[in-house]
Amino acid sequence: MIELKEISKKFGDTQAVKQVSFSILRAETLVLLGTSGCGKTTTLKMINRLIEPDSGQILINEKNITDEDPDTLRKGIGYVMQNIGLFPHYNIAENIAILPKLLKWDKLKTQSRTQELIKKLHLPDSILAMYPHELSGGQQQRVGLARALITDPPVLLMDEPFGALDNVTRTSIQKEFKALEELKRKAIVMVTHDVQEAFELADRICLMDKGEVIQIGTPKELLYQPINDIVKGFLAGQRLVLEFKVVSIQDIWDYLPEETIDDVESVAANLSIWEAMELLRDSERSELFISGANKTIKSVNFEQLTKAFNRYQNTQQHE
CATH class of the missing domain: 3.40.50.300 (P-loop containing nucleotide triphosphate hydrolases)
Known part of the structure; x- marks a missing residue:
């Protein structure tokens, strides 16, 4: 253009x-x-x-x-x-x-x-x-x-x-x-x-x-x-x-707990880590339900989110 x-x-x-x-x-x-x-x-x-x-x-x-x-x-x-x-x-x-x-x-x-x-x-x-x-x-x-x-x-x-x-x-x-x-x-x-x-x-x-x-x-x-x-x-x-702000839930998906859940209201995995943290902070709930590929839904709390993000960081720094 x-x-x-x-x-x-x-x-x-x-x-x-x-x-x-x-x-x-x-x-x-x-x-x-x-x-x-x-x-x-x-x-x-x-x-x-x-x-x-x-x-x-x-x-x-x-x-x-x-x-x-x-x-x-x-x-x-x-x-x-x-x-x-x-x-x-x-x-x-x-x-x-x-x-x-x-x-x-x-x-x-x-x-x-x-x-x-x-x-x-x-x-x-x-x-x-x-x-x-x-x-x-x-x-x-x-x-x-x-x-x-x-x-x-x-x-x-x-x-x-x-x-x-x-x-x-x-x-x-x-x-x-x-x-x-x-x-x-x-x-x-x-x-x-x-x-x-x-x-x-x-x-x-x-x-x-x-x-x-x-x-x-x-x-x-x-x-x-x-x-x-x-x-x-x-x-x-x-x-x-x-x-x-630039890393999404999808990026850290493989580092999140394997447990899956059905039939709950969820947010999309293209959410950034920052946005997910804001949702956890601003809402009364202690966990988020995230919908990923193949309609898989994972539950994640603040601690799990942080750990998964840290693991993703380590892989990026070693590449």
Whole structure:
């Protein structure tokens, strides 16, 4: 869907991006991760030509983006900014309808699509007549996402989209983001410096440092197959939590007790260890029933879960 070929960019004497290459598939979320100044936002903005590269090529659907008018290009790409960027003198309905108005959609089409999106994003109808300053940070962020999705673009760029939110609101919106069917068929490039956010939301992560790509891979690959000490060091401080979030019950299935149970309410084995621990902590029950392959159901408590996870960890470290 998107391909970057040896993209470079300098600002004065500073090499912001140096020969960056990667590709993003349809229905994939690639997160650009790294510290401030590593070149991730510059890389993102070159995809919709808010910044022009000094060298290299960017292709979308195998077409070089420099062959297209920048305004036309941007109309086909959703863009969500960190500071949301809602127009304060427009009400919410007008903010969401900016691009449909430029594309000369009729009012009924715009209203119908707006209603569809605010329902999906769990916003009340009453919000459409309100102004940005009347909304909470979480509501504003959902409106910013609705505005980016209104024309159903195949590509979505997100620059620190949840960075301005408090922790509770950010966690809630991240869960909604992961569950939103609308996003599961788009090529998404997201910038963040938040390691846990990257591991929560990414199909693959592109770790950048000093304008260069250090490693691209799935969250598991970065954790268990780091290419060098830079990757190891970047993840070291949060490694255990990250492992809890990327390892699923299915991964540790063979290390769980053999006892099987029939005819009980169960959860799927694609649940992460972190999610399973949360369920055990938040519910009054002392065990979870997990449904695995061949409809096998196993019962697991906190101690069994921890032991199985530790055994899985040991196998990964020895590989």
